[in-house]
Amino acid sequence: xxxxxxxxxxxxxxxxxxxxxxxxxxxxxxxxxxxxxxxxxxxxxxxxxxxxxxxxxxxxxxxxxxxxxxxxxxxxxxxxxxxxxxxxxxxxxxxxxxxxxxxxx
Numbered sequence: 403x404x405x406x407x408x409x410x411x412x413x414x415x416x417x418x419x420x421x422x423x424x425x426x427x428x429x430x431x432x433x434x435x436x437x438x439x440x441x442x443x444x445x446x447x448x449x450x451x452x453x454x455x456x457x458x459x460x461x462x463x464x465x466x467x468x469x470x471x472x473x474x475x476x477x478x479x480x481x482x483x484x485x486x487x488x489x490x491x492x493x494x495x496x497x498x499x500x501x502x503x504x505x506x507x
Contacts, residue, residue, distance in 0.1 A: 403458060403459070403460060403461065403486070403487060403490060403495050403498045403499070404458070404459050404460070404461055404464050404484040404485065404486055404487075405456065405457070405458060405484065405485045405486075405487055406428065406431070406455070406456070406457040406458070406459055406464075406467065406482065406483070406484050407454070407455070407456060407481070407482075407483040407484075407485065408454070408455040408457070408471065408475075408480065408481060408482050408483075409437065409439060409452045409453070409454055409455075409480075409481045410452060410453050410455065410475065410476065410477070410480070411450075411451075411452060411453070411476060411477075412435065412451050412452065412453055413453075414453065414476060415433040415435075415453040415454075415455050416433060417474075418455065418471065418474060418475065419431050419433060419455055419457065421470075421474055422457065422467060422470070422471065425470060426463075426501065426502050426503065426504050427459060427463055427466055427467035427470055427471075427502065428457040428458060428459045428463075428467060428502065429457075429458045429459060429460075429497065429498040429500075429501035429502050430457065430458060430501070431455050431456055431457030431458065432455070432456045432457075433453055433454075433455055434453060434454040434455075434456065435453050436451070436453075437451070437452045437453060437454045438450070438451060438452070439451075439452050458498045459484075459498065459502055460498055460499045460502040460503075461486070463502045464484055468482055468484075
């Protein structure tokens with residue numbers, strides 16, 4: 403299993419997460435509104451409101467999820483980071499795997 407951390411503009415998280423779940427690229431996730439990001443982009447300091455998405459996917463779905471998310475994400479260079487959890491209940495890990503399977507898998 404992998405945890406996926408993504409930032410996006412306010413009010414975009416629902417659309418992104420829903421499309422990823424519909425395509426079975428993530429099992430589910432959380433939208434955390436009200437984030438404030440400060441970063442340098444093209445020689446300017448940016449100070450933006452964002453939403454944070456925390457999602458779960460199977461390890462073998464990370465590449466497909468990342469590719470699709472880059473297609474639908476509004477940012478030119480979206481933050482898409484994945485982490486491997488060191489622990490988790492086996493039944494939850496099994497649910498993530500089952501929810502990221504398609505009829506072709």
